Structures are given as C-alpha cells and as structure tokens.
Amino acid sequence: MASFAHGFPFDPAHGHTLDELLRVPAPTAPEDFEAFWQERYSEARAVATAPEIGPAEGERDGVRLHEVSFTSVGGVRLGGWLALPVEGPAEHGFVIGHGYGGRHNPGAEVPLPLPRSAAILPCVRGMGSRGLWPGIPSRAARHVLHGIGSRDTYVIGDCVADLWCAASALQELLPELRGLGALGYVGESFGGGLGALALPWDERFGAAQLTVPTFGNHPLRLTLRCSGSGESVRAHHRDHPGVTDVLRYFDAATAAARLELPTFVAAALFDPAVPPPGQFAVHNALPGPRELLVLGAGHFAYEGSAAELAELRTRRRRFFGEWLGR
Known part of the structure; x- marks a missing residue:
C-alpha cells in the first residue's frame, strides 16, 4: 500500500494493497x-x-513539429500538432492523447515512442489551445459533465470519435501508415481512458500504452473521493442518480474487456x-497480451518519480518495438 505525506482530506490510495488492486473487476456491460x-x-x-498542415514550428528529438487541423x-474542426521525421519517411505512426488539462504544446510527449516515427497529437473538442469549440466547456470539472444526460450527447463519446478522426487524418496525410495494426496509441489519464474506449473497435491500431487511465469502473469511482474530474461526476450523481445508466456506456474497464491488441x-x-482501483480495473480487464508497470503515485510529485x-519510457520503447517494429 502506497503512503505519502499529503494534504488531501482523503486517502489517495483508498486503503488498497497491490494484491487488492489486481483483483478489481470491470463492471458488467449493457x-x-x-x-x-x-x-x-x-x-x-x-x-x-480534410487534414491541413501548417508551417513548421520547430524541431526536436528527431522530429519536425507542425500545426495540424x-x-x-x-x-x-480541431487542431493539434503533427510530428514528422526530420530525415526519411515515417516507419511508425502514433496517435497521442492528452490529459484533462488539455494540450498547449507537445511537451514531454516528444521524443516519440519509437525512432523514425510520425505522430498526430490532437486536442479533443473543448480541450487545449487548439480544441476550443463554442458551447463546450474547457475546464475539466465542467467538460466531464457536458451532455451527460444522454449516451448520445455525452461529450466523452465525441472525444473518443475525435481520436478516431485524428487517426484518419494521420493516415490521409501519410498513406504509408495505412493498414491493419499500423498505428500505436499512447494516452495518459484522460487520454488513457479515452484510448481504452476507442481502441477495441479500431483495427488500424496494433498496440497501445495507457498511463494512469481514467473512467475505469464507474460504479466504484462514484464511491471514491478524488481531486480530479471524477469528483464533479460524483457530485452530479448525488442529484441525478439516473446518470449511472449513461456512465455504463463510457466505462474504460468495460471497454478494456474487449481490447485484444497488446496493451x-x-x-x-x-x-x-x-x-x-479504477486504473487497475482497466488493466485487469484486458484479455489480450498485456504488460503492467506499477507506479508509486500518479498526478502527484514524489521522490523517485523521475526514475x-x-x-516507463524505456519499457514503452521496448514494448512498441516488439509489437510495432518492422
């Protein structure tokens, strides 16, 4: 059981040992x-x-960065960044999701998981400097509730679709990356949860890496305090208990149970x-080849986090090299 000095009015480990976390299940699907x-x-x-590439915005770690829409x-119409190899054609392609703070630059997501790679780093609707859209809140606490009254209007479903469309845009721009299993996906937190929801249905992806994924096991999440977007959902649920019927369709652990590609x-x-518990529920549900790295903490600065x-970066390179390398 992890323990850190902190100022939160709740236990961010929720009293779970690793053995207990490895037994957290996925909810039953509708x-x-x-x-x-x-x-x-x-x-x-x-x-x-209809993807469009803007002028180059700089080079780093073997890639040239462009604005893309x-x-x-x-x-x-959404925007983001396109990373292209400085030299030679792209041999690998990635879609890289972002956290619930949005994306304002490529940040630590470059260097890419494999050399000689291209990637699209989209801003999903409502999020980040290139994903803002009229009527969609840009703050996570409000964004996560947008359209939550119906499974057909909930913004999370549209954000998943934004990732699919980003993959389509990448393959249209770089036809050499077309084909079954040709792409990799990387997502952290919000991007990890969206990835778990998106990937079971999309055969264009051959492998995925999800870091501290959100949206796992909503029935359990509704009982656990947190400082993230889940707390807004918990507060909304207290006044609108029927929202559980909508959340069943947006459970990352339920979707992960159908995710057969290496993850x-x-x-x-x-x-x-x-x-x-929600993070581990996503991992535990995976039926295909899977690999787990247990972190001391997420969304929290602590000694040892740099190591x-x-x-994580070393194992990610090895993982994608094994499953996407050619």
Whole structure:
C-alpha cells in the first residue's frame, strides 16, 4: 500500500494493497454496449477529415513539429500538432492523447515512442489551445459533465470519435501508415481512458500504452473521493442518480474487456486525481497480451518519480518495438 505525506482530506490510495488492486473487476456491460460503440465508430470513419498542415514550428528529438487541423464528427474542426521525421519517411505512426488539462504544446510527449516515427497529437473538442469549440466547456470539472444526460450527447463519446478522426487524418496525410495494426496509441489519464474506449473497435491500431487511465469502473469511482474530474461526476450523481445508466456506456474497464491488441498499462498505487482501483480495473480487464508497470503515485510529485518515468519510457520503447517494429 502506497503512503505519502499529503494534504488531501482523503486517502489517495483508498486503503488498497497491490494484491487488492489486481483483483478489481470491470463492471458488467449493457447488452448493446458493443453495438453502441461500433455504430459510433462507423460514423467517425465516414467523416471526411480534410487534414491541413501548417508551417513548421520547430524541431526536436528527431522530429519536425507542425500545426495540424482536421474535421471530426458533427463538423467540428480541431487542431493539434503533427510530428514528422526530420530525415526519411515515417516507419511508425502514433496517435497521442492528452490529459484533462488539455494540450498547449507537445511537451514531454516528444521524443516519440519509437525512432523514425510520425505522430498526430490532437486536442479533443473543448480541450487545449487548439480544441476550443463554442458551447463546450474547457475546464475539466465542467467538460466531464457536458451532455451527460444522454449516451448520445455525452461529450466523452465525441472525444473518443475525435481520436478516431485524428487517426484518419494521420493516415490521409501519410498513406504509408495505412493498414491493419499500423498505428500505436499512447494516452495518459484522460487520454488513457479515452484510448481504452476507442481502441477495441479500431483495427488500424496494433498496440497501445495507457498511463494512469481514467473512467475505469464507474460504479466504484462514484464511491471514491478524488481531486480530479471524477469528483464533479460524483457530485452530479448525488442529484441525478439516473446518470449511472449513461456512465455504463463510457466505462474504460468495460471497454478494456474487449481490447485484444497488446496493451501496456502504467497504473499508480496512490493517485489523488484518478482513484487507483479504477486504473487497475482497466488493466485487469484486458484479455489480450498485456504488460503492467506499477507506479508509486500518479498526478502527484514524489521522490523517485523521475526514475519511474525513465523506466516507463524505456519499457514503452521496448514494448512498441516488439509489437510495432518492422
């Protein structure tokens, strides 16, 4: 059981040992869970994403960074960054999700998981400097509640579609990255949860890495205090208990139970923003090849975090090299 000195009015480990976390299950899916997501995926694949590349914004770690924009479901035009190899063609392609603070620059997501790679780093609707959209809140506490009254209007479903459309835009810009299993996905926190929801239905991806993924095991999350977006959902649930019927369709652990591609999960024992039981529920549900890195903490500065981050990057390179290398 992880323990750190902290000022939170609750236990960010929620009293769980590692053995207990490794037994947290995924909730039972609604009968039409798969049909719901397959229909959403088909709608996203039908979108003409019309990607456009802007001028180069700099070079670092073997890639040249460009502004990029593309169209997603509902005609929403989104932006982000495109990373292209400085020399030679791209041999690997990645879609890289972001956390619930949005994305304002590529930050630590470059260098990419493998050399000679290209990547699209999209800002999903409502988030980051290039994802702002009228009517969609940009603050996580409000964004996570947008449209939550119905599974058909909940913004999380549209954010998943934004990732699918980002993959379409990347493959349109770089036809050499087309094909089944040609892409890798990397996502942390919010991006990790979105990835778990997006990947079971999309055969364009061959491997994924999810760090401290959110949205895992909503019934359990609703009982656990946190400092992240889940606390807004908990407060909303107290006044609108029927929202549990909507959340069943957006459970990252339920989706992970259908995620058969190789997946590397980094889950934390202590995390004030994303309760650890939900993170481990995502890992535990995976039926395909899986790998786990247990972190001391997530969303929290602590001694030893730099060494764990270095280990995460090393293992990520090895993982994608094994499953995507060619």
